[in-house]
Ligand code: SF4
């Protein structure tokens with residue numbers, strides 16, 4: 001699989017389909033000790049460098065790709081090694097006019113079954129799959145922790161979430177690492193909503209604004225939760241909203257580049273038989 | 289031009305998180321968390337995420353500057369080095385080498401600090417070298433060294449996640465060491481009990497299972513009361529005490545003076561709570577004690593550390609994984625700057641300057657006669673400035689904001705015959721300098737930092753320094769050579785090899801071995817994998833020693849004239865003296881103005897509303913700042929962050945020192961407070 005990815009990337013560079021390939025590089029350590037190699041992101045510009053390309057561990061590139069393209073000349077084109085969620089993020093960024101479609105190409109790789117169960121991923125593969133065999137999707141709603149977080153009456157859920165969100169150290173890591181959390185200016189930097197100078201960040205003004213802003217565009221990559229130093233299970237907030245869109249509108253962010261979000265774009269024309277909101281939303285009624 | 293990514297280490301706190309810096313056209317344009325980092329695992333706090341923001345700030349110093357009256361003029365490096373060497377030599381000739389003082393820096397690398405202390409000791413035959421470690425964990429170094437033989441965190445950050453009970457004393461890790469806080473939550477998620485002992489209702493306390501809100505400065509009574517209860521109920525680890533420790537009978541006798549009822553009264557909390565917490569800690573299979581400035585920044589700081597050490601020894605919660613004693617070191621490299629000899633009483637590796645064998649060893653290695661007399665500490669040097677101390681060389685430290693009773697410190701700095709400040713910005717301290725040397729920030733140099741868990745980590749050069757600024761490493765070599773010493777180093781790796789030769793515990797540290805994940809000392813040889821936890825089977829000093837923690841209540845207690853307790857500390861978006869964070873736009877927007885927290889009851893009694901201007905006064909001086917009304921502080925207490933130059937909390941603090949470690953009592957003094965109605969009368 002790795003060889004396939006290297007070969008595809010080489011030909012992309014040789015045939016000048018892109019000026020660089022964004023992925024992970026493994027730099028050999030100068031010591032002879034085992035396990036001392038360094039792994040980090042890299043823009044491969046020369047086919048020769050690609051010997052050092054690796055695809056593990058999970059590392060997401062969509063947002064990085066966006067910043068690279070933004071600061072490069074318009075003629076610059078980039079290829080990105082993409083897992084399923086990363087490809088979905090690239091597609092969302094294109095749909096939201098953050099990346100120009102013809103400046104980006106993806107090399108799609110499948111995730112392992114193991115990775116899929118770590119991520120609780122429903123689609124552990126990209127639509128354009130170039131290397132590897134697609135693993136089976138995992139149903140996150142069967143997971144014990146997720147069930148526990150989303151089950152129970154208003155009061156219980158409120159208590160659970162208030163306790164978890166109270167840990168927040170306001171690092172902005174969830175926002176910074178989310179591939180599609182890209183608004184300028186950001187509402188979370190608006191003092192009308194989010195207080196400055198103290199922690200934790202407020203549940204409604206910070207966390208729920210963020211969650212709602214991403215409700216129809218979250219690709220369930222888990223980047224927010226993985227960047228959270230205090231282990232708040234942020235993805236659980238997103239999953240239930242994704243599920244509602246899937247059930248009610250048959251819509252999933254990042255799958256179909258042509259289809260706009262039913263919430264933002266064409267609400268009236270989307271089929272919306274029995275509209276339903278995630279159960280935790282009525283938690284808002286409770287006082288905090 | 290292509291984007292480039294460079295792995296390096298966060299320049300802020302002692303957690304030592306991994307950063308990936310994004311570079312474009314010679315500029316650092318972004319910071320990302322390193323998912324492969326052994327401590328931070330792809331997470332960062334707000335400061336880490338913003339680490340690139342101050343690097344290209346227009347205020348960066350780009351040329352050596354010489355004082356001309358009240359302003360500064362640019363001079364060349366040749367002139368600057370010649371002037372520095374000439375003046376220092378002259379002053380040492382007239383007043384003796386002990387008239388020179390040097391402050392190295394917990395912000396600089398191990399190699400730079402090593403060279404700095406070597407330069408001062410060799411060139412002037414004095415041990416007057418110290419740094420801000422004095423102001424944070426000097427009691428830890430002194431205290432744990434006596435009780436266990438090693439003044440460092442016993443275990444690794446990742447060990448916290450496996451503990452069954454975590455006792456956090458005087459640490460607001462959620463704001464000051466956020467990524468370590470994450471490990472504590474990991475433990476809590478696995479069922480551990482988290483207990484916080486702190487007079488303030490900090491973010492950590494708000495997330496704990498139990499919070500013991502003790503009166504400021506009553507840690508020794510509390511810990512003694514807990515120990516007394518553990519002894520009384522037979523929960524002590526008799527086998528561990530017999531096999532691995534000494535001094536227990538004396539401690540046991542001492543504990544008789546602390547019945548729980550008396551402790552409860554002294555600390556202002558319920559006796560049953562003290563007993564409960566003691567039992568949870570003692571009964572846990574593995575238990576950790578995390579502590580920070582709330583323990584050390586007292587006139588009985590070292591005794592506080594003794595008390596913590598006693599508690600851990602009493603229950604045998606040390607010398608094994610998932611337990612231990614965790615002093616959270618403040619600065620990114622404060623562990624390292626102490627390790628490599630940035631202290632007045634020891635050479636690198638805590639080898640005593642007054643031990644003739646050690647003196648011999650270093651004299652031979654360095655080829656110069658060295659002084660056997662311990663030097664002065666930071667506070668002593670500044671106190672003696674203009675008197676016994678005639679010239680100072682300050683590398684990347686900012687005592688004009690960080691020292692206690694700072695007005696007095698400023699006055700002293702102004703009396704020096706010659707002051708060299710080497711820094712990246714024109715700091716409040718640099719304003720007093722005769723000569724300013726522009727140095728490099730973390731992104732412009734190679735070297736090593738040692739984090740709070742004794743991990744040597746590689747700092748990589750990301751970009752070139754601005755203008756004519758030079759790396760501290762190069763400046764030190766230039767100055768040393770101009771002073772007639774021979775510093776032939778071309779790369780910091782060579783300095784590390786020299787350190788490894790002189791300090792057995794770092795014998796196996798080599799730059800190329802640090803590439804991936806660093807190494808935790810002790811690491812005696814080049815095949816040694818490093819040490820995850822200390823004191824396994826045997827304490828560094830042999831047996832663990834119980835030392836009686838003599839209780840001295842805070843030197844200033846509230847009285848009629850000064851009815852409030854005042855404590856200082858940090859807040860989450862800023863770092864120490866603010867030179868870097870206040871120049872980082874995203875951090876600065878989070879908190880632009882100085883403030884002090886006061887309790888709602890006190891506020892309403894004085895008709896102060898949130899945001900009103902208040903004047904806080906102590907016996908040393910006064911500041912005007914904004915009130916933040918919050919029940920995080922107890923009634924009768926004030927908390928003031930010390931980051932802000934326009935309202936320097938350290939104008940207020942009490943310079944009274946802990947007799948053993950010489951740390952000042954930053955955490956408690958008596959203050960009064962009034963509402964400022966006419967803004968003009970401020971400042
Ligand atoms: S979320 Fe899915 S696609 Fe993304 S890394 Fe995990 S398994 Fe792979």
Ligand code: SF4
Pocket residue numbers: 167168169170171172173174175201224227228229230231232234
């Ligand atoms: S990543 Fe976690 S701690 Fe940081 S802002 Fe988001 S929720 Fe808060």
Ligand code: SF4
Pocket residue numbers: 298299300301302303304305328331332333334335336337464465466467468
């Ligand atoms: S926790 Fe400390 S080392 Fe980690 S990112 Fe924050 S300031 Fe930097």
